[in-house]
Amino acid sequence: MIITHSALGAAAAEIRSTEAHLSRVMEELTAAEIWSGADADRYRDEWNQLIRGRLLGAAAALEAVQLTTLV
Amino acid sequence: MARKMGMNPERVVAQAGMLSSGRDRLEHAVQSVEQLVAASLNPLSYAVQPGGLIIAPWSIAGTNVALMQVRAAMNDLNAFIGRAMGEAAQQRAASSAASLHATPTPRKPLSREDALKQLLDGELSQAEIARIWKESGLTPGDLEHLSPQQLAQLSMMDGLPAVARDKASRMLMDYALEHPDEAYKMLGFEDSDTSLKLFKQQIAALDDAVDEAEDRSKALKGTPAVQLVGLGNHDGALVAAISLGDLDTADRIAVNVPGMNSDLDGIANGSAAGAKVYEKAMESNLNSSYAIVAWYGYNSPGLAEVRSMDRADAGAKQLVGFLDGIQDSREGLGNSIENFSVLAHSYGSTTAAEALKFEDLRARIDDFVMYGSAGLENGTTVEQLKADSVHATAAAGDNLRWAGYTGGNRTDPHDITGVKTFSAEDVKDFERVTAHDMFTEDDGASFWNWGGKRGYLSEGTNSLYEIGKIVAGN
Numbered sequence: 423m424i425i426t427h428s429a430l431g432a433a434a435a436e437i438r439s440t441e442a443h444l445s446r447v448m449e450e451l452t453a454a455e456i457w458s459g460a461d462a463d464r465y466r467d468e469w470n471q472l473i474r475g476r477l478l479g480a481a482a483a484l485e486a487v488q489l490t491t492l493v
Numbered sequence: 494m495a496r497k498m499g500m501n502p503e504r505v506v507a508q509a510g511m512l513s514s515g516r517d518r519l520e521h522a523v524q525s526v527e528q529l530v531a532a533s534l535n536p537l538s539y540a541v542q543p544g545g546l547i548i549a550p551w552s553i554a555g556t557n558v559a560l561m562q563v564r565a566a567m568n569d570l571n572a573f574i575g576r577a578m579g580e581a582a583q584q585r586a587a588s589s590a591a592s593l594h595a596t597p598t599p600r601k602p603l604s605r606e607d608a609l610k611q612l613l614d615g616e617l618s619q620a621e622i623a624r625i626w627k628e629s630g631l632t633p634g635d636l637e638h639l640s641p642q643q644l645a646q647l648s649m650m651d652g653l654p655a656v657a658r659d660k661a662s663r664m665l666m667d668y669a670l671e672h673p674d675e676a677y678k679m680l681g682f683e684d685s686d687t688s689l690k691l692f693k694q695q696i697a698a699l700d701d702a703v704d705e706a707e708d709r710s711k712a713l714k715g716t717p718a719v720q721l722v723g724l725g726n727h728d729g730a731l732v733a734a735i736s737l738g739d740l741d742t743a744d745r746i747a748v749n750v751p752g753m754n755s756d757l758d759g760i761a762n763g764s765a766a767g768a769k770v771y772e773k774a775m776e777s778n779l780n781s782s783y784a785i786v787a788w789y790g791y792n793s794p795g796l797a798e799v800r801s802m803d804r805a806d807a808g809a810k811q812l813v814g815f816l817d818g819i820q821d822s823r824e825g826l827g828n829s830i831e832n833f834s835v836l837a838h839s840y841g842s843t844t845a846a847e848a849l850k851f852e853d854l855r856a857r858i859d860d861f862v863m864y865g866s867a868g869l870e871n872g873t874t875v876e877q878l879k880a881d882s883v884h885a886t887a888a889a890g891d892n893l894r895w896a897g898y899t900g901g902n903r904t905d906p907h908d909i910t911g912v913k914t915f916s917a918e919d920v921k922d923f924e925r926v927t928a929h930d931m932f933t934e935d936d937g938a939s940f941w942n943w944g945g946k947r948g949y950l951s952e953g954t955n956s957l958y959e960i961g962k963i964v965a966g967n
Contacts, residue, residue: 425532425548432707432719433525437563439718440518442782443742444570447515451508451577458499461580465573472569480526480562483555487533490549492542 427489434484441477445469502581507827509577512570514826517632518656518741519567524634526560603629612650613643619652619818623825626654633660641668641679649725651818654826655740659720662733663703666724669696685729695731695757699724702761706735709768713737714775715782723790727811730792731757735764737771738784740819744831745774747964748786748819750812751931752839752867753896755793763787766932766950770836773961781831781965790815791844799840799867800900802847809847816848816856832966834860835880838931838949839894842866842885842906849878860884860963863906864917864949864956865929867897871904875911883909884963886956888917888949893929915959923955 448469452462533548533556548556603611608629612622625631633656636647647653647661669676673693677683682692699721706719717738724733740746747770751763767785774783791808798804816835823830835858837845842863847870848854849861861880865887875883885906887894897903906912919925930948949956 424545425529426546428704428707429529429532431711433522433529433559435707435710435716436518436522436525436718437559438716439739440515440522442715443518443739444512444515446742447508447511448573451505451512454499456501456504456508457580462499465576465580469573473566473573476562476566476569480559480566483559483562484526484529487552487555488549489546489552492545492547 425489430484430487434481437477437481437484441474441481444477445474500581500584502584505577505581505584509574509581511827512574512577514627514828516567516570516574517630517654519563519570521633521656521660523560523563523567526556526563530556530560605629605631605635609635609639612653613646615646617652619814619821620825622650622652622818623654623822626657626822627825627827631657633657636660636664639664641665641672641676644668645680645725649723651814652821652825653818654822655720655722655736655819658722662721662724666696666700666703666721669724670700680726680731682726682729682731685726687729687731692731698758699731699733699760702735702757702764705761706737706764706768709765710737713768713771714779717771717783720784722786723815727790728792728807732790732792732811733757733760734786734788734790734815735760735767736784736786737764737767738782740784740786741822741826742782742828743784744781745834745964745966746784746786746819746830746832747774747834747836748788748812748816749931750788750808750835750837750841750845751793752837752841752843752865753794753796753799755789755841757789760787760789762932763789765934766948769932769950769952769957770961770964773957774965777962777965777967783964785964788812788815793844794840796896799896800902802843802870802902805840805844805847805870808844809851812845812848813851813854813856816858817854820856830857832859832964833857834862834964836862836864836960836964837866838863839865839929840867840897843868843870843897843903846870846873846878849880851879854879859966862886862960862963864960865891865894865926865931866906867894868903869906869909871902873904873909875909882913882963883911884913884915884959886915886917886949886959888926888956890925890927891917891929915955917949917954917956920955923958924951924953926951926954926956 452466644661644665720736764787794804858880862884917926928946932950933948
């Protein structure tokens with residue numbers, strides 16, 4: 423594999439897409455009719471801090487990568 | 494034990510199961526980042542020559558940070574799934590004595606190796622394919638070691654989740670780019686109408702189309718995933734499908750069927766057209782996710798064959814398998830489809846109509862949209878077409894669609910009772926469609942099209958606007 427802007431962007435997009443999918447499932451999981459209350463709130467807050475934060479951070483890190491020319 | 498107020502444990506378990514299916518996707522993302530890290534640390538081992546691009550030294554840490562983050566998220570996800578399951582189990586135990594009743598013995602988990610063997614044995618229904626993929630915990634990474642023949646099998650395996658078909662199809666495409674002579678034979682193109690030269694040309698065109706789709710997706714709202722969901726041989730033609738949007742999770746799916754003279758040389762154009770539909774659907778309903786598939790999955794006719802139903806009948810069987818496969822895999826993954834549309838251009842509408850008339854079709858199609866139709870078989874009724882709503886449009890400036898009617902055995906969908914129609918002309922502030930094309934971009938005026946050549950899914954047309962609304966459910 424040769425590293426390119428396209429490859430970096432594709433990996434970042436894949437991470438963002440996965441994050442969106444997982445977070446949508448998690449939102450449904452903690453919807454009022456499925457699971458509500460303090461435990462559910464804590465679960466959601468920790469999800470946002472840990473999984474969501476890490477995935478978005480990973481995508482941002484890839485998008486910030488710069489390339490240079492081999493001399 | 495304290496009762497956890499406000500919990501439906503069965504539904505919590507079901508949702509946790511959906512998180513488990515999302516684990517496969519995350520694992521795939523981890524592998525993608527691992528490859529980037531390897532490439533960034535060892536550029537010379539990938540034969541980068543002076544003048545080629547390498548990662549800037551000050552950016553190497555960026556890929557490592559990303560890898561640490563996605564790996565940590567993977568570990569967290571496993572913990573979160575276990576936690577939700579545990580909370581639900583506690584709730585069940587506390588809530589009633591009924592929870593003590595014996596639960597059905599769970600099916601013995603299938604090992605990944607056995608699951609792959611079953612899939613490759615080729616004797617499973619599409620629903621079984623979807624179930625086995627999910628229950629075995631197979632991931633795209635498990636396909637890395639497969640032979641090109643096995644990848645070809647999985648690439649065209651209807652019912653397999655899109656994330657798996659994408660992996661198999663891309664690996665197969667890479668193999669065909671590197672070993673075209675071997676791939677040509679392996680895919681059965683010897684003695685077909687597809688020459689080796691054409692095969693090489695179309696594989697390269699497909700590779701370019703996927704790259705273009707990925708570039709294009711970055712500018713679209715939601716940055717939709719690009720998936721190559723099939724690569725193979727149908728009746729001697731190289732066929733493939735590109736989805737803009739995640740077919741495994743999108744709320745709304747539209748499969749766009751091209752017409753005569755469509756082949757992989759034109760799949761980039763079909764994918765660009767899909768991006769326009771995606772944009773318009775997003776503009777119409779932002780609170781939904783979409784997957785628009787450019788389905789170049791059948792051997793389409795040339796102009797001389799367009800009066801015949803032969804290509805439509807053969808293509809319809811392929812399309813039925815593809816549509817049913819999407820529905821089966823989504824049911825297997827536990828992700829229902831909110832809206833499922835079939836869009837069809839020119840002879841694609843002839844083909845798609847035959848598919849929607851199939852008795853065995855299981856996919857539940859909400860909307861069937863025909864644009865620039867080359868006609869449906871005489872006697873076709875709306876009731877025969879298994880779609881909740883049937884729509885059609887055609888432009889006065891389209892001088893080619895009539896080729897399909899010259900034998901007298903076709904009916905214009907506009908003349909079929911119950912078909913809803915919309916304009917492709919310059920109504921309101923829209924531009925009129927001036928050609929038969931599915932899509933043209935910024936094509937200037939010519940002798941034949943003095944107003945500029947503009948297809949049905951071109952920017953600024955009412956046909957594109959209306960199709961976007963239909964896909965969006967508005």
